[in-house]
Amino acid sequence: MKGPRETDFAYQAVYRYLTSLISEHATDARVRLPSLRQLAQRLNVSISTIQYAYSLLEKEGRVYSLAKSGYYATPVPSISTLYSGSDLLEMVYSHARRPGTLNLSADEPALLQPLDSPLLLLERELLRQYPRQPQASSQPCGELELRTALAARYTSSPVRCWHADEVYIGADLRGVLEILITVLSLRGATVVVESPCDCALLRLLQDADVRVIEWPLLANGALNLEHLEALLETEQVRLVMVSSGVNMPRGSRAPDHNRQAVAQLLARHDCQVLENDCYGELGFEPEGLHFRDLLPAERLIVFSSFEKIIGPEAPFGYLLSRHLGAELQRHFLLRAFRLSPIRQKAIARLYSNGRIDHHLQVLRRRLKDSKALMTQLLQERLGDALHFVEPQGGSTIWVSSLRRVDVRRVFQRLLKHQVVIAPGELFSLQGLHAQHLRLSHTFASEHDLAGALGLLGDALRLEAID
Incomplete structure (x- = not known):
């Protein structure tokens, strides 16, 4: 990894290498990228450096990851069939990485106040x-x-x-x-x-x-x-x-x-x-x-x-x-x-x-503010459809449907509008939370959150079980 640009951070060199690798395999087919360990050995850098480069590419929508499988280049030009299996967790992970998606399934508190700089x-x-x-x-x-x-x-x-x-x-x-x-x-x-x-x-x-x-x-x-x-x-x-x-x-x-x-x-x-x-x-x-x-x-x-x-x-x-x-x-x-x-x-x-302590003060305040905005919107737009637990921390809200619904079908319906939620069944191995879902309240400002919540309300009504 050493050469003309030795002063660059290692992850920047890895990022450029992966960008070239993705460009070489630009196709509408699913292309698996090298594993963390393979790249670490190939490029003589740490696994954490590889992880950081991959995370940047994920945020840009150029790659996505599947649990127990690895990293894949986002198909070009089509991104409609990232994952075709029945594993719900892998389905959430793969669709959440699609460019233009409103990822309400995420749990990324640091997104509001990153410490990268x-x-x-x-x-x-x-x-x-x-x-x-x-x-x-x-x-x-x-x-x-x-x-x-x-x-x-x-x-x-x-x-x-x-x-x-x-x-x-x-x-x-x-x-x-x-x-x-x-x-x-x-x-x-x-x-x-x-x-x-x-x-x-x-x-x-x-x-x-x-x-x-x-x-x-x-x-x-x-x-x-x-x-x-x-x-x-x-x-x-x-x-x-x-x-x-x-x-x-x-x-x-x-x-x-x-x-x-x-x-x-x-x-x-x-x-x-x-x-x-x-x-x-x-x-x-x-x-x-x-x-x-x-x-x-x-x-x-x-x-x-x-x-x-x-x-x-x-x-x-x-x-x-x-x-x-x-x-x-x-x-x-x-x-x-x-x-x-x-x-x-x-x-x-x-x-x-002491930088961590100062950072945490700011991060907690911003998380609390984004939680307040999200809960207010939930109350105004979905108060007759959902009940939510007022969170005492973190970046997500735990909600339950007031009517019996098929939450997995709600999830599938929202995917058509590029909105991803996390169905409650993911958080139990014994089917304890089938009427629940987890929603992130840390989201990019360019997304229409109110419109997405309207879509969620429509899906809940359409998938109600009599």
């Missing part, structure tokens, strides 16, 4: 300090500077403290969680998850042959203590996954007293607790108690990623664990993630210089 400026400064060279093999779990910054971020007292050697960073969240599934021997084991649950997490557990039991939230967003107690008494539960802050996609947050009661129950049973902190800092109001404040670290594992608060230019996933050190280190070494040390150092500086 400050991050790239820091990279430029760091590249002057650290000549580009292969990543040191002695840091398979991530750059020490970033692991130290994260450990400090999660430390809240002399008792509730973390250290850099208890932090593990991978190329993306999926890869990190795949390692965790292996280390905990979850294949065939029973895992309890809050429901609704993030569709990507559900798909990951399903693909790993994990037995998932869904734990539905109460109508007010609280955790159902009696239901969990019954599960722990009657099932051989290996792991319970809980939200750190707001539950996504529902957008609600369990009260502190409810969390304390659940933590006391979990402490009496022999199972691991996995805290999902991907949205932990995206609540609109000041944070309350986390499960990591209530449970001993020896029983707890925390996972998150930078993507929800920084954007796709920071795709790394990470987890914190005090008691799985030897096995995690071994598997991270075997996995051999190719991570950009400079990108990691730049993210670490965003934490240490």
